[in-house]
Amino acid sequence: MKRIILSGGGTGGHIYPAITIAREILKIEEAEILFIGTPDGMESKIIPEEGFAFASISVSGLKRKITFDNIKILMQAIHSLFKAKAVLNKFKPDIVIGTGGYVCGPILMAAALSRIPTLIQEQNVIPGITNKILNRVVDKVALGYEEARIRFPKPEKCIYTGNPIRPDVVSAQRAESRRKLGISPEVFMVVITGGSRGARTINRAMISVHEHFKRDKGICLYHITGNLEYDKIVRELGLTDGKSFGKGSRIIKYEYDMPAVLAAADLIICRAGAVSLAELAARELPSILIPYPYASGDHQTFNARVFVKAEAAKMIADKYVTEKELIQDINDFRHQPETLERMSEATKKIKKIYAGVEWIILSCRRPKVEICRFSIDLMYWRPFSNGEKALQ
Secondary structure, eight states: OEEEEEEOOSSHHHHHHHHHHHHHHHHHSOEEEEEEEOTTSTHHHHHHHTTOEEEEOOOOOOOSSOOTHHHHHHHHHHHHHHHHHHHHHHHOOSEEEEOSSTTHHHHHHHHHHTTOOEEEEEOSSSOOHHHHHHTTTSSEEEESSGGGGGGSSOGGGEEEOOOOOOHHHHHOOHHHHHHHHTOOTTSEEEEEEOOSSOOHHHHHHHHHHHHHHTTOTTEEEEEEOOTTTHHHHHHHHTOSSSSEETTTEEEESOOSOHHHHHHHOSEEEEOOOHHHHHHHHHHTOOEEEOOOTTSGGGHHHHHHHHHHHTTSEEEOOGGGOOHHHHHHHHHHHHTOHHHHHHHHHHGGGGGGGTOOTTEEEEOSOSSSBOEEEEETTTTEEEEOOTTSOOBO
């Protein structure tokens, strides 16, 4: 039985790809999987709920300004490296895979120094500083976007694979999903989401958007506010039941069944996280993208530009988001089905973002490292045949 460590945390964009990888591994063979995250991050709750073993390492990112806190963070990083080494010695993994976040630093560095096969899965066009550093020591980097290759110090280690997404995002059916959500087949459904924590700019603008459409029976605004913003939105809209507003608006704190919501949607308004965009590509879903302006390296803007270039999405800079523009855009798209169809067709240009047919994972044998290929389309793993190229 193979023993595999997966590490990633801080945001759902780092956590859910790791879960997807773990589940696909378990489809082909028995494996003992251990997730490494931080004790206070989202992963500390999500991973155990998904039924996987979880261990924590305390680590933080350096502040961008010169500060005494950075001294403490560096001391913590040294301590976390020793703790990571202890975890490796105890668990004895065959491979360590990192999907992003500061926690990947110590565990992947310790694994590389111990000559354990290592792989980074980089979701974004602009890689984070941790992954740039680790690129020098790990075996391979799997890219969600080809455009990210030139941004790594050792691009020869990078392979364009696309981003892994949950299989049920692809398999969810529109009619069934609408029945499940209680949405009429004739209604134009717009999904609005800023992620698990919410997006204040989007939520603030949506107050007036809900008011504008509250008497319109032909539209459903399915607004996922995020945990931190929900109470404020409900209060400002004057809701009593905490969910429905007007004829068709739904106000949701957190959506656990996003595959069904995406399958049911006609248009989505959202941030531009890499995994979210991979799911949009999977569903061939037209979108209005509002990148989070404070993301590291402004990577969400670069992610969104790939979709805009392909004519699969419209992008609005966060500082220019207004209720007036959102109302106009929703009305325009609603009454221009041919535009939605063109945008949906355009997502096929970037389909590999979700359907990475060369998902690379390193197995446990040295000096030759066996390679497996993972296909999101076909949902299977297989070793490369003898005639195919293998890493040395």
